[in-house]
Amino acid sequence: MKRKKIVGLTAMATAVAMTVGAGSASATELCTENVSPCPAAKKLGVGTTVHAVLKSGTVSRFTTPSGTVTCNATTIQGKTSTAGAAGEPVKMSMSSFTFGGCSYDVVGNPPCKVTGAPAEGNLELLAGAGGNGSMTLGPGESEAGVEVKCNEMGSLIECTFRFPLTQLAVSGGNPAHITASETAAAKEGVLCPLTMKWDATYEVTSPKPLWLVNP
Numbered sequence: 001m002k003r004k005k006i007v008g009l010t011a012m013a014t015a016v017a018m019t020v021g022a023g024s025a026s027a028t029e030l031c032t033e034n035v036s037p038c039p040a041a042k043k044l045g046v047g048t049t050v051h052a053v054l055k056s057g058t059v060s061r062f063t064t065p066s067g068t069v070t071c072n073a074t075t076i077q078g079k080t081s082t083a084g085a086a087g088e089p090v091k092m093s094m095s096s097f098t099f100g101g102c103s104y105d106v107v108g109n110p111p112c113k114v115t116g117a118p119a120e121g122n123l124e125l126l127a128g129a130g131g132n133g134s135m136t137l138g139p140g141e142s143e144a145g146v147e148v149k150c151n152e153m154g155s156l157i158e159c160t161f162r163f164p165l166t167q168l169a170v171s172g173g174n175p176a177h178i179t180a181s182e183t184a185a186a187k188e189g190v191l192c193p194l195t196m197k198w199d200a201t202y203e204v205t206s207p208k209p210l211w212l213v214n215p
Contacts, residue, residue, distance in 0.1 A: 027127075027215045028084040034131040034172060036213040044207055048080045050092060050125075052178050052202035060099065060200035062114075062148060062161070063182075064193035069112050069148055069157070072101035076178065076202055078123045084215070089126040089136075094118040097144055104150040104157070112150035112157070119144040131172030131211035137163045145185075146198075159192035161185035172211030176204040 030048060031038035054060060054074045062069040078092035097116030103109045124136040137144040145162035163185055171177045183198040204210050 028089045028125055028133065029127070029213050029215055030080065030084070030090055030125065030207070031131075031211050031213045032207060032209055034211045034213065036131075037215045038213050043083075044080070044210075045083045046080055049077065049206060050080070050204065050210075051075070051077045051206045052204045055177065055201040055203045058201050061198070062146070063197045063199070064157070065195060066157075066193055067104055067106045069102055069104050069114065069150060071099045071114055074099045074116070074200060074202070081122065089124040090212075092123040092125065094121075094123050094137075094144065097146075099146065110150055112148060114149075115147040117145045117147065117160075125170065125212055127212040127214045131213055133170045133172075133212035134167045135170050135178055137166045137168070143186075156191050157193065159187055159189040159196075161187050161196050161198075163198075170212055172209075172213075174209030176208075176210040178202040178204065 029038045030044035031042050032044065033039065033042040035042070052075065060071040060074045075096055075098045077096035078094045080090055080092050082088065082091045084090040095118060097118045099114035099116050102112040102114045104112050119138045121138060125133060126136070127133040143162040143164045145160055147160045148157050150157040163183065166183055169179045169181065171179070180198045180200045185196050185198060187196065
């Protein structure tokens, strides 16, 4: 996917960043212990695969003015390409962004096909305080996004939603969690709702445990 110019992306990205307390960039280490700086034996370096699935007992929701698309499975996966050099976050190459078991909560609960599109570039993990931090979807050659198609029984959504430089909150722990909370999206397509907000809580299954710490 090529990057497209969408009006208001910059303003929206800035607003999202503020909601998770983004600050100036600092060095970040992935650590299996909540200690700063991370002991050498606990530090996770280049080539570490981060895999996260939907937290048990929860769903992923795409809320629109006309109804909510709910998915009962979703994954995020990437592999680190840097180890958090001085003044930089840890960067990851995003390899998987999937959704399954999706339906639209209108009459008949028609099934929906939700196809995740990984960012063609890096994810970034940035440490905050207390072993927590944020994950940025991008930057890269294109934004991460989802294509939503609900076209049965007269309920129509055929739209691609993109998350330009969107930051998700990361809570360190055993396991760590990644959370999208009323995350707004840009949209492309003819059959798009006026707005969409994404909510999901991911549980990091690997590495486990995981914290984001400052060196």
